[in-house]
Amino acid sequence: MDKLAKQSILTTISAYLGVVIGYFNLLWLLPFVLEPEQIGLFKTIQDMALLLMPFAQMGVGNGITRFFPQVKNDPHSFFTFSLFLGLVGYTLVLFLFILFKEPLTAAFSEKAPEVNEYLLVALLITFLSVVNSLLDAFSRSYLKIAIPSLIRDVLLRLLMGLLVLGYFFEGYSFPQMIWGMGLVYFLTVLSMLVYMRKAGMLNLKFDWAGIPNSLKKAFFRYNSITLLGTAGALLIMKIDSLMVSSMIGLDANAVYTIGFSIAVVIEMPRRAISQVAMPVISGKFADNRLDEINALYKKIAVHQLLVCGLVFLLIWVNIDTLYHFVPNRSVYEAGKWVVLLIGLGKLTDVVFSVNGEIIVFSRFYLFNITATLLMAAAVVVFNLVLIPRYGIEGAAFASLLAMFFYNLLKFFYVKAKLGFNPFTKAVFQLLFAGGLSWVVAGLLLPKMDTILLDLLLRSGLLLLVYLSLVHWLNAAPEAEKWLRDRAGRWLKSGSN
Template identity: 30%
Template sequence: MGIVQRQGLRNTIISYFGLGLGFVNTVLVLPKLLEPAQIGLTSVLVALATVFAQVSAFGFANMGVRVFPYFRQREAGHHGFLPFLLGVPLLGFALVALVYLVGKPLVLGFYKPDDAQLLSEYYVWGLVLALFTLLLNLQDAYLKGLFHTAFSSFTQEIVLRLLITGGAVLFGSGYLSFQGYVLWYVGVNSGIALLLTVYTAAIGELHLRPTRAALQVRPLGEMLSFAGFALLGNVSGVIIQQIDAIMVGAKVNFDGAGIYGTAFYISTALVLPFRALYKVAFPLLAQYWKDQDLPRMADFYQRTTRLNTALGCYLALGIGLNLDFIYAQMKPAYAAGATAVLILLAGRLFDGITGVNGLIVVTSPRYRYDLLFNVSLAVATILMNLFFIPRLGLTGAAVAAATALFVINVARTWFVWRSFGLQPFDRRVPLLLGIAAVAGLAAWLVPAVESVLVTMLLRSALLTVLYGLLILLTGALPEATALWQQATKRLRR
């Protein structure tokens, strides 16, 4: 898997380091320095900015990755691809900004008076955040097409988290007011987009001169058609991912949004390795479709599913078994999200195990069908949130999110199998699940001691040793066996 292994390894290392920084942010810094309502405010701002950024993008990020193989020609500036990729979404942002500002009373009307007043103070900054989120997504798509994904991961997973941590420390030390912290938060998120621009220029790929060739390499109607479908799909995806933060803030309060947002982030630790791989998988699958290389795609599909199953089960067990330790590092109010974490972990694990089904569909000639999945699921997610949140509060939002992940992945996996004869599972996947169950049960049976730190270390050590040993003895993950053999050979030398 050549380039996938190189870029994937770099992205995985960066993601795991970013995971450590994220843990510091989520567990050791933000919940100690900020009240749940303050974290809730930033969560709602990010959610609103993400939704409006996706609408502005008009699906050009996905479209760009899909068609870039046809434009790729460095000496010709990729035929003006980058100005075309940026231009239409920026025009769209002007219209979205108008809607965002005019719709302010409507948005604030969904929240309780105290929360609405707090959001009103920072509402315009949400628009700034939306603009730079748009630029970040477009540049990230361009770098994916160039197979330069590691630096983008580095800036988003490490640099951004370090800067957010720095802002929180400044706030806690009294150097920043809460208003100053929010502006810092918006500023560093915006700065990442500018940093990617500098990087693109440094590698000699910042080709900003527009050319007519950009409209001739591929039929314009075809590109706009794909972008339009991708727009609806992306907006649906954002609704699936972000609507819970918005609706918890509206149906509960900003305190609830902060507690749920923290629980949501803890569960996100599970998906970081998946995201690292998907950054490289997207352009690679587009290339497979261009070359009509279904055998290699089938092999890649099962390899990634197997790897995601092994990593996902280990991380899900590690997080779930040690929630007492994780929440012991926060203010007591945040522990109300523990049940939500477990439910979200289950949904995210299933999402990872089912592999890259969504990417296969969206890069395939039948990409339009993915729109049907996403729109239906977005509507269902909103309805489920409306039903579950008033009845179960934070737990209801988690149930809605996990159910959404389960439904869309079952539908996509079935569709990929029926349409292309590709399925993600081989005989090793059930074996990996069985190994995870045995190792997880053994770690869970370790009795809790007075110190939550010692309990965490004992359970984690047993889980790691037993899980790794069983994988090597059974050969359930050939990639892990090969790495182990290489490592032992080097040690012998």
């Protein structure tokens, strides 16, 4: 667990450093440099590429993590075989993209015709994202996630910011900037290759004879099955952005995207914990240590709610202040309610813990496809119904409904099949602490005329009430003990 905790901390630091850069890029740099329609196009191309990526990857990323314990004697041949499958998957997606290009372009032709001019950029980013995701999965199997997280969360955002700055200083045109996104993703792939080479994890071996045919079949079958689940999960998270662009317009997607990106910060600790927990859960299933998985299920629910709940509260009680610093905020602050709705949706992922990861690495992984495809279909229907009536708030509410029912369905399935339950007394204590903290800091505290003073006082009061209640209720004793131990070591080393 020490190694697990260390990697989680380093990954969380990288995630939040990336958030700082991402905040600067999306909440200040892009609105300052680009018009709303340009921001909408910028994000639509990225989201389209990310939506295609799981189909092109063919579920190989999760397959690497699941089957890696069985190929430790010859991991490099296994990895090369995985890369080959990823390239085959991308080729199939490329063929289907060409085959269905006409209806795809028709979807954007009325409200966002500019998207159709840069479809090749989306395909290029998809290819590079597939390669990068497989490199990341292989590193994760070695429990090496800190540097890949730094590359994914920090370097990528930093390079994107520099790309926009280059356009601002008239180094190139806007179309060239859009094509430059492909170069940014290429540099992240190159960085991963250099890191893995130096760490001794990258050694391509094209002799696959040592991989048993039975394992190849099981690997391919698992990937084919989880492909639909992974793609459906991303569809749930990304289709709203594309539908806002195609049904309302690129300027509306810019407003929606900025609100969505503020809310995404809430789940950053969950992502870090999930990345570290996946190989651990896989290993425990391989050893049939179900009780340990159930215990981990409960611990993760408490600790990620402790952190993610606090982040959500800090964002929402200061939401007007956050939008105050956005250039042209009169345009973008219309997305404030998107932040609340998407934030609540992210909290459902947090509260229900790692139910999806448990299903994926259990013998019941087939259910993940059923649940995900049902919810993917539901979110499309929700969007088709709610966007015309409520605009971008309708898209956000559609995502909230999809995330809640998706997690609820997986919770009941895990409970029925494995007897696992993430909900302990501590979860409800944390929800109580969060609700009371919001009332005190968000509703009872009067608004200050000075923006920075309001931010500091409101955040300080929220932290005081929330952490005091957590301590008084003894909701997270392990987290408190860990902090005391680290503080004691830091003080001891400082005194020496």
